[in-house]
Amino acid sequence: MTKPRLYSGMQPSADSLQIGNYIGALMQWRDLQQAYDAYFSVVDLHALTQPNDPAELRQKTRRTAAQYIAAGIEPSRSTLYVQSHVRAHAELAWILSTITGFGEAGRMTQFKDKSQRYGSDATSVGLFTYPVLMAADILLYQTDIVPVGDDQKQHVELTRDLAERFNSRYGDTFRVPMPVIQQDTARIYDLQNPTAKMSKSAESDAGVLWLLDDPSVSAKKVMRAVTDSEGSVRYDREAKPGVSNLLVIYAALTGRQIPAIEDEYAGRGYGDFKKGLAEVVVGEFGPVRERALELLADPAELDRVLATNAARADEVADATLAAVYDKVGLLRRV
Numbered sequence: 001m002t003k004p005r006l007y008s009g010m011q012p013s014a015d016s017l018q019i020g021n022y023i024g025a026l027m028q029w030r031d032l033q034q035a036y037d038a039y040f041s042v043v044d045l046h047a048l049t050q051p052n053d054p055a056e057l058r059q060k061t062r063r064t065a066a067q068y069i070a071a072g073i074e075p076s077r078s079t080l081y082v083q084s085h086v087r088a089h090a091e092l093a094w095i096l097s098t099i100t101g102f103g104e105a106g107r108m109t110q111f112k113d114k115s116q117r118y119g120s121d122a123t124s125v126g127l128f129t130y131p132v133l134m135a136a137d138i139l140l141y142q143t144d145i146v147p148v149g150d151d152q153k154q155h156v157e158l159t160r161d162l163a164e165r166f167n168s169r170y171g172d173t174f175r176v177p178m179p180v181i182q183q184d185t186a187r188i189y190d191l192q193n194p195t196a197k198m199s200k201s202a203e204s205d206a207g208v209l210w211l212l213d214d215p216s217v218s219a220k221k222v223m224r225a226v227t228d229s230e231g232s233v234r235y236d237r238e239a240k241p242g243v244s245n246l247l248v249i250y251a252a253l254t255g256r257q258i259p260a261i262e263d264e265y266a267g268r269g270y271g272d273f274k275k276g277l278a279e280v281v282v283g284e285f286g287p288v289r290e291r292a293l294e295l296l297a298d299p300a301e302l303d304r305v306l307a308t309n310a311a312r313a314d315e316v317a318d319a320t321l322a323a324v325y326d327k328v329g330l331l332r333r334v
């Protein structure tokens with residue numbers, strides 16, 4: 001029996017992933033790759049819509065791929081590759097852009113937010129068509145499910161609309177994918193500012209737990225996390241955002257339920273609780289970090305793994321693209 005197909009990806013936008021990426025994306029990907037024929041890409045073409053430094057982009061792309069593997073994505077089981085290695089992405093994006101409405105693309109909230117922040121002169125056409133490239137990523141592989149954060153849901157909805165539009169205009173070509181939106185409980189907040197989502201682009205480093213931080217640094221960040229003056233380890237997202245966030249991290253990394261953790265620390269102070277969490281974080285991240293650094297110490301081997309996986313991706317992507325070219329009436333090159 002063939003497994004249903006899964007597609008997801010992340011931008012190589014930092015040297016290290018943060019614990020939100022790990023809990024909100026990588027841990028789920030790792031589990032899902034058993035039951036699905038999974039494709040995970042490092043979406044470097046998407047990263048070009050941000051201010052770019054070429055040498056850094058190359059490095060971040062390798063580092064992101066290494067962290068996928070270190071976190072448990074198996075490149076022999078899942079197809080883990082770099083988006084730009086598979087030419088079909090940019091080609092299908094062009095075709096899809098011709099069936100995307102200008103207004104439709106303009107309604108994407110991520111585009112509206114970013115373009116407002118950058119101003120119209122600093123807003124590129126690439127930023128505008130970003131969701132169309134994302135649709136191409138997904139549709140090339142005849143994807144069944146797309147696990148993403150809440151903020152990407154609208155882009156997956158657009159992908160579905162484009163697939164249905166193409167299918168009805170040109171005949172059945174694309175599988176229409178389903179978004180799988182990450183649970184709210186998997187959302188991780190900044191340790192220093194626990195009402196803001198933890199992010200690779202956070203202003204202060206102290207609030208972000210980087211996967212590749214030295215273990216002593218991770219422990220320190222946990223010990224210094226913002227809490228409150230009540231002194232009891234209790235989940236209450238409204239009244240106690242800091243402690244609640246730490247409980248969520250604790251539960252996610254140990255697979256335990258929050259009430260069990262509350263019980264364990266009942267009547268003990270935040271110091272004890274944080275010490276416990278620091279141990280959990282260091283225990284989880286330590287081996288991941290070591291494995292990532294090992295992989296990065298041999299970039300030639302890592303590049304070979306990525307090339308093998310890109311070749312596998314090429315096969316599926318090329319077949320879809322060829323069908324699309326035929327359907328829209330592009331003359332076959334003989």
Ligand code: AMP
Nearest residue numbers: 020021024025148149186187188197198
């Ligand atoms: P980003 O590179 O920041 O766009 O994040 C890539 C993916 O990681 C997102 O689509 C989410 O699934 C996940 N993610 C990022 N930050 C967080 C967070 N603070 N909490 C939970 N998941 C996150």
Ligand code: TRP
Nearest residue numbers: 007008009010011043134137148
């Ligand atoms: N836009 C996604 C994000 O910022 C990354 C992405 C690109 C993606 N292509 C994708 C996610 C395809 C899922 C499927 O998080």
